[in-house]
Amino acid sequence: MLVFGDVFAGYGGGDILRGVDLVVEEHSLTCVVGPNGAGKSTLMKLVSGLLHPRVGKLEFNGTPIGKASPRQIVKQGIVQVMQARNLFPELTVRENVELGAFLVSDSSLVRKRYDEASEMFPIVKDRAKDRAGALSGGQQRMVEFARALMTDPVLVCLDEPSMGLEPRAARTIYQSIRTMHAAGRSILLVEQNVRAGLELATHGVVMENGRVRLEGTGMEVLNNPQMRTLYLGGTIEEGKVASSTGAHAAAPPGAP
């Protein structure tokens, strides 16, 4: 449904993404992993319309979206939760979540979705009248999730949703992602915790230096011996098996 074809993009000072080829299938949960600075967040910004490809193909359900504004992208049914905390801190939790439906003009529909979202994320109900900025990091993430679902998106993009959260809060996040996926939404997830992310995923993608280096099912990627090399500081050379370590040793450092 979402297709990258040989995409190059950057911030004006040279390309960060250097020929990305990637397909996010409908109903998949595609998890992108890779070292810091690999270009994962840059990739996500292309999908949300905050950044545009310099060259290359970017299509959503056959429609080119490379030049689309964030607003047009939201209208297409794509929503994004960014890596940085991204609520409106001085607005209430309720106002934040309702703003997720900024482009929905039917107010009874907004109310219905709000009720659903506060059902799924109890924090929204419990703290509805509080300033969003007063919530903890994990709670804010939940509110961001709730806000993201207000447009009833077909593709949900999540950039490192578990970042900075203690394990229990992270597990809650993973559980919500599973629930969103089970509800029929396609998910594009960037995850720092390689094992947790890939175990969740139907598709796994490894990025390094602005390119896709490995692809497969979540488990295939997780158990690929090259993963170990990558996370021990080496790089993956395409077409070469750089390590002979057994599959079980492939758990990268930091995995639980």
Next chain:
Amino acid sequence: MLVVQGIIDGILAGGLYALMGSGLTLVFGVMEVINFAQGIIVILGAYLTYVFATHIGVDPFVTLLITIPIMFALGYGVYMLLLRPIKRDRVIMSLLVMYAVAVVIEGCLDLVFGGTLVQVSTPYATSSIHVGSLVFPDIYLMAFGLSAVLLGVLYVILYRTKFGRSLRATTQNTTAAKLVGIDVDRVSATTLGIGVGLGAAGGMLYGMTASFNAASSYDLISRLLVIVILGGFGSVWGAMAAAIIMLVIEDVISVVWSPVWGQTIFYLVLAAVLLFRPQGLFGRRMARAQ
């Protein structure tokens, strides 16, 4: 009694400065750009009123029906044509553009009207209400009343409309605003339009209460900046409170001491606040999420 009179003068004039300052702080909140042109825009509003009132004979308050839409369109247009195309170093480039706009407007006004000081004259310019030994000039009462009405309208727009919500959201986090589908450019253009419109309304009142020429804009913009800084950049309520506090201080010192000290204190207070409370008296948030 002199002090009470000073306080009354300060509150009445403060309402007017609150009106002009709220336009400036609103624009800063959304775009992080200090609209250096706000001073000359007030003067432009004053001249527009002057032309309509003196040469065509329209009541100054009625001229607002013409000047506010014209000035709104000016602000909207300046954003869409000059600020939106800026791709890099947005904030600093926008600042320069607004400065250029100010210089151009000032040049045009100078050319058309020359340097002679003028004032919008009205039948009610000199009448006043007396309560005991206290004087309430009609014109200042009207100015205060109109400022209160317009700021009330602004409140309704900000807190009771969908546009207002999108404006507040943009102020707090531009990226998040974009990601929920808010057209940040349209919000910015409209905000600049509103800011300029408020400035013009302030200009009409200013032109009735003081004599002015194009160069008066420098004194105005310095005062407005002090008010916006004291109120905390981007805070409309802060700007209103700061405007009244500053004008009361200035007017009280003017009547009990001397007008020169009244103005000096204005800037001394600024220096003191910046030293001890750099976020302004009412400002909360200096850094914001990217």
